[in-house]
Structures are given as C-alpha cells and as structure tokens.
Amino acid sequence: MSNSTLQNEISTPPKIANANVTAWVQNCASLLNPDRVVWIDGTAAERKRLIAQAVEEGVLIQLNQQKLPGCYLHRSNSNDVARSEHLTFICTPSEDMAGPTNNWLETKAAYAKLRPLFDGCMKGRTMYVIPFVMGPIGSPLAKVGVEITDSIYVVLNMGIMTRMGEVAWKQLGDSDEFTRCLHSLGDVNPERRYIAHFPLDNTIWSFGSGYGGNALLGKKCLALRIASVLGQQQGWMAEHMLLMGATSPEGKKTYIAGAFPSSCGKTNFAMLIPPKKYADEGWKITTVGDDIVWMWVDEASGRLRAINPESGYFGVVPGTSDETNPNAMAAMSRDTIYTNVALLPDGDVWWEGRTKEPPKEAIDWTGKPWTPSSGTKAAHPNSRFTAPMENNPALDPAANDPNGVPVSAIIFGGRRSKTIPLVFQAFNWVHGVYLGATLGSETTAAATGAQGIVRRDPMAMLPFIGYNIRDYLVHWFRMRKKMSDCPRIFHVNWFRKDDQGKFLWPGFGENMRVLKWIIDRCQGRAYASETSIGWMPRPKEIDLEGLSITDDQLRQLQSVSNDEVKAEILSQEELFLKLAGDLPKEMIFQRELLVTRL
C-alpha cells in the first residue's frame, strides 16, 4: 500500500498509539494493501457507526429492537461454522516444541506459505486495527494484543469479548510486548484456511475464516494457545475453564474453576441458578467467567488465584432457554450479536430448545424459509451469542478485579454417556492432574468433524495447548510445588445415560446439589468414601429432595464397574502412546496405582 493512502485522515494512528504497534501496522498494511485503515478507539459512538455500516453491508441483520434492543443477527458462510482444528497450526523451529497433539509447521516455512495468501488480500477492503486487553485492566497478568482484520463482524465481536480501544494503549505504554494478531477473511475458502500461531514471535496469523474461535484472535488463539506458552515459561497457567463463585448461607464464598470440553455446558454451569430450596437457604452463584481462566500462585498466601481474561460470552445457544439458563437468556436480551440462529417473522430469534413448541415458520440459519416439517435444524447446532458479561445478572463483583479470586476447587468434566460417575474427588493434586490428563469426552459440534466419539481431551485443552503436551503435563505437576495450599480436584459427569439412552441426571440448576458436596469437601465439612477411582459421596450426601430420582438411579449414576474402568484404562492408551517415551513419570505411577486398586 502506498504511504499516501495510509496518511489520509482516517488512517492516522491515534496520538496515544504505541510506536512499536504503529511500525508493525505500517508493515502489515504494505503487505495487505487495504483501501482504508481504521484505528478502532472502542467508544460507544464508534460502535454505533460500525453497527450501522455492518447492517448496510448485510453483515448484520437488525433484530426486533423492542424485544431485543441492540441485538443483531449474523449469518456466516455455511462452510465456516466451527473451529477448524485440522487447519490450526503451532509454528515453531522444531516439531518437538509443538508436540504430538498439535499440527506443526516450521516457522519460516509457515510464514512463506501464508504470506502469499495475505499479500494484497485487503485490496478493496477496510483494514481495522483493534487494540485490546485480555484480563482486567491493571492486572499484572493482563496482556495486550492488537488485531488487524478486514471483518467488521470481528471488530464488533472483539468489542464485546475484550477490553478494546484506548485502554489498551494505556495498558501497553511504550512496551513492545503485545500479541501481533493478523486476520483476514480472505475468500472464506476451507482450502485456503490457516489458523497459525507463532508463540516465539508472540504472533498469530489467521486466514480464511470468520468463525469466532478462528477469528476473534484474543480468545482461543491468544488467551489459550499463546498464553499457555507464556504461562509455562513464566510459572502460571492458561486454562479452558469457567470460573464461578458460590456464596453459602453463612456468607462464605468459595471460588470454583471448571474445565469442560467445548459445548459441554460450561456457560450453563458458570451461570447456574440454584434450585428454590438452595436459593431459599441463601445459596448464591455468581459468574467470573465461562470459558477461560488465567491462574497464578499468590506468593503471600501460597494459593492459586485466577482471572477471566475475557469480558464477554461467546456461548452456544441451542438448548438455552428460560428454564435451562435464565441468566444466559438475560445476558443475550440486549446488545448481543447472534450468529447462525433462526430469524422469526417479527424480528425475534429462535433455536432448537428455546421454546418447547417450535415456531410455525422461520428463516433458518442459512437464510432459507423453514417450518417444523422441514426436517432440518432451524439454528446451526453450533450457533452462538456474543454478549457483554455486564449483562449477566449473576456477574461476580470480582469479575473486573485485577487481583482475581482465590480458587478452592478445580472440576474436570466430560460428556460421557457411560462408565464415568456423577462426581468423585481426586485423592490429591497429582492424582487430580492424572484425572484431568486422561479426561475423555464425546465430540460435539463446536469443532468440525465426527460427533459423539469419545476422545481424550486432557484438561479440555487438547485443541488449545500451544506447545508440547509433555511439557504441559509436567507444568501442571510442578505447579503443586509452588502452592502451600492447593485447590481440591474433582471429576463430574452430567451426561451419564441409562440403558434406554435417557439422561440419569437432570443437570443445569440441579448441578447445585453436586456443587454443594464439592464446596463442603473444600471447606472440610462433607464425608467421602474411598473407592478405587477416588473419594465419593455416600448416596445420602447428594440431596435428592424435590427430584424424581430414585436411590437406585443415584446408585446407577455413581456406580463404578471394575470392568468398565479397565476398558477406560485401555482406551487411554492412545494418548499414552502418542506421548510414548515422553510420558511424565507421575502419569505412569498414577495409572499403576489405579490398576492395583481395581
């Protein structure tokens, strides 16, 4: 791009901009050749302008502003509806740095492969420069990123998911420490789609997709893949976890982090509304985050503390309703971007599970007329809402606290129709890390590929560990040594089914009953029986009052079969073999101890 275009009024960097960023933006503009450069300032007036422009360009559809003030619908390209794990790369000088669970490209080869795609790709387009902060402003762990993109949808989503605009310049000062995030929609062709991470250069290059997890580069790319590398180097952790607060009737607050694979109900759990009985007693649940946490050991207390680096929710909508998650429904009732849901004749939105009765007619997520007899889904199974966390009626008061919150429990959970009981507790941290490392879950629509197949998803981080899983597991084991008092670790499974294929546990708000036992264990209040797989509540420890679950069904939910556990150990072999020769010794010892307990 010629300098004269860059120097027109609209493209002048704001005075406050950091010189290192300005130089990098100039370089990118020369490569991308946009018609215009727009520096995003993050103000409400700018947002209003950009929304109007997005509506005019057909990127957004204005929804019924009486029912859904400030809400818009976006329909993505139908080939671009989920994260593309097979097109996601860790680019490092050696393959060993990326390890056996990542797709790897050699750094120089990756730049050489991607540069021609970016070369001139913004001709005829506007290049937006988005300065943003991940983490509460002023937090020692907060990180600055700058995303260059040609997608107005990305700009508007980043404005919800991150602290965007002038705050980033203040957080960055004159430092060179910012993540260089380069994104272009290209021609949205899966054949030319790459989500490439260069952890050693603090750089992300994403081409050919507008989908959240591939294109909102502050989220999975920065806050998990790049941050996990920084965490390993600097002694902290970036994890795919929700973070919630639970206040007991006596006013004691316990913070709980939970790792669940994509589309396994993290958002629902983080926004849980206690059943009436618990609410009447005075239990209160508040949300710090629903997808990502950054955790470090506080030197003064020796305890793990956590922040949520995001400032919004990019949640799955199908199945969400006033019954299953009223807080999420409230969060997405205003100032929300819906992606790939169905549009109703009155400008409202709909998705499977929103109401018991489907609407008589709608426009489906692809833009075609739809009726209940169409035989297709009206909303895409991975349709999403992007809403500011401030909209959540149950937002935790510490969600913006730069010092974060202390973590008392870590919960691992997968989607397992068989074998895995409702809840059990690890014997100790090392055993808990083993449980997390061997976490299995049935695959969902959040990523392209076959669904419903059990895959090992260590700490629910399989698609997000930005380096060698061997070093990641070692990092988890070593974190214990930094803590004088470590969180208790638990395993849950809300998805166990009976022989008829019916869910045994109601889930959603009723998960409070399980959470209560977890909290009581952390506070040294509840009893547990020692079993081969860990500490388990006695049946009477899980309160079933008001549920139509029989004691027998609870026993089924909690049953552990030695034969099934043996089969589980065998099915973990695939992961162990991937790590062959490199498996941390704790993993081998824990497996052997489990075998001897059977």
Ligand code: OXD
């Ligand atoms: C997400 C995911 O969008 O995990 O959070 O895919």
Ligand code: MN
């Ligand atoms: Mn996620």
